[in-house]
Amino acid sequence: MNILLVVPRLNIGGAETYVVTTAIALQQLGFTVSVASGGGMLAKHLSERGIKHYFVPIRFNTSFAAYLLERIIRKNNIQIVHANSAAAGIAAVKVKQRVNAAVVYTAHGVFGHNAQEMTLNQCDKIICVSEFVRNYAMEKGFAADKLVTAYSGIDLDKFKPDKKKAVVIRKNLGIPEDAFTISIVSRIKNLRNKGHSDILKVLEHYSGAQNWHLMVIGKGKGLWKLKYHIWKNKLSNRVHCLGHMANVQEVLDGADVMVLPSNFETFGLVLAEAMAMEKPVVTYAVGGTPEVIDHERTGFLVEKNNLAELYHRLCMLADNKKLRLIMGQQGRKWVENHFDSKEMINKLVDIYQRVGR
Structure with a gap:
C-alpha cells in the first residue's frame, strides 16, 4: 500500500x-x-x-x-x-x-x-x-x-525519562538544581492562545512563585513580544527561551512540571508527551484536555483563566516533591495504557x- x-x-x-x-x-x-x-x-x-x-x-x-x-x-x-x-x-x-x-x-x-x-x-x-x-x-x-x-x-521509546540529564540541562540553562521549574511547549502565535501570558502573570504577581523558573520551548511571530515582556518585567534570569526544538524530549528532563493554560485545545499532544516523560501536567479544562489527563492522578485540570487556581495547583507540586514523583509515574502508566x-x-x-x- x-x-x-x-x-x-x-x-x-x-x-x-x-x-x-x-x-x-x-x-x-x-x-x-x-x-x-x-x-x-x-x-x-x-x-x-x-x-x-x-x-x-x-x-x-x-x-x-x-x-x-x-x-x-x-x-x-x-x-x-x-x-x-x-x-x-x-x-x-x-x-x-x-x-x-x-x-x-x-x-x-x-x-x-x-x-x-x-x-x-x-x-x-x-x-x-x-x-x-x-x-x-x-x-x-x-x-x-x-x-x-x-x-x-506517543513514541514511548523516544519519550523516555532520564533523570541523569536534569542536572546537565539545568546547568546549561543557568537554572539552580533545586529550583522548581515549569515548562511550556507550543507554537507562540501570541501570548494569549497557549497561555504564555497567564503563566508569566503567575511568575510576576504571586510571591510564592518568585523563585520559580520557566522553560519556554517553541517559536512563532509572538516570540519577539514574549521576549520583550520578559525583559520589561525583569524575568530574564528566570524565563529561558529555548526556541524551536524538533526533539523536545531532550530538554523535558530539566523541568519538574508541564503547564499548558491554553484558551482552547482539541487534544493537547504535549501533555501526553510530558506525562510519558514522567512529568505532572497542569492545564485549563478546555476542549479535549479532560480526555488527555487523569485529574488529580497525572496532573490537574484548572478552570479556564482562573489564575488563582492555576497558581494553587502549581504550588501543590512545587511544595511536594513526592507528589510530583507519584504523579509522574502514574502519568507514564496512563500514557502507556491510552496513548x-x-x-x-x-x-x-x-x-x-x-x-x-
Whole structure:
C-alpha cells in the first residue's frame, strides 16, 4: 500500500508531530510512505530516514495544491491520501474524483465552519483526535459513520525519562538544581492562545512563585513580544527561551512540571508527551484536555483563566516533591495504557485497509 501524508508545514506542532510519528512507524511496518507539505525543520528529519518529501504549499491555494497532489498521486500510484489539516483535506477532496485513491482526514482541530470545510464530508473516513472533536463534527452535520475517534499516540521509546540529564540541562540553562521549574511547549502565535501570558502573570504577581523558573520551548511571530515582556518585567534570569526544538524530549528532563493554560485545545499532544516523560501536567479544562489527563492522578485540570487556581495547583507540586514523583509515574502508566503510538498506528492501518481501493 502506497500512502501519502499531507500537512501544511513540518515545524513544531501537534499535527506535525503526528505526521512524523505516523510516517516513521508505517515505514517500519513495510508501507511505502511519502509526505507532502510546505516544508519545515522536520522535513529534513524524514528525508534522513529515506521518506520522500514533496513541497506543496497547501495554504497558498487549495486548487493549486490539489493540482500538485494529483501529480504526486499519479506518479507514485498512491492508494491512500491522509490529510492533516482542513486545508489539506479540502485539497485532497478536490483531487479525489480524478484519481483512484481514498482520502482519510485526521481532524486535529474543529472544522465545518464554512462551505469549503463541509466538503470534508466527502472523505472516506474522518479521524477525530478526541471525542470532543467528534461530537463537535456531528453537531456541524458530518456523517456519524465517517467519524472515528483515535487518540494521537506517543513514541514511548523516544519519550523516555532520564533523570541523569536534569542536572546537565539545568546547568546549561543557568537554572539552580533545586529550583522548581515549569515548562511550556507550543507554537507562540501570541501570548494569549497557549497561555504564555497567564503563566508569566503567575511568575510576576504571586510571591510564592518568585523563585520559580520557566522553560519556554517553541517559536512563532509572538516570540519577539514574549521576549520583550520578559525583559520589561525583569524575568530574564528566570524565563529561558529555548526556541524551536524538533526533539523536545531532550530538554523535558530539566523541568519538574508541564503547564499548558491554553484558551482552547482539541487534544493537547504535549501533555501526553510530558506525562510519558514522567512529568505532572497542569492545564485549563478546555476542549479535549479532560480526555488527555487523569485529574488529580497525572496532573490537574484548572478552570479556564482562573489564575488563582492555576497558581494553587502549581504550588501543590512545587511544595511536594513526592507528589510530583507519584504523579509522574502514574502519568507514564496512563500514557502507556491510552496513548501508545503502536496502538494509534494499528488503528490507522485498520482504517487504511477498510477504505483502500
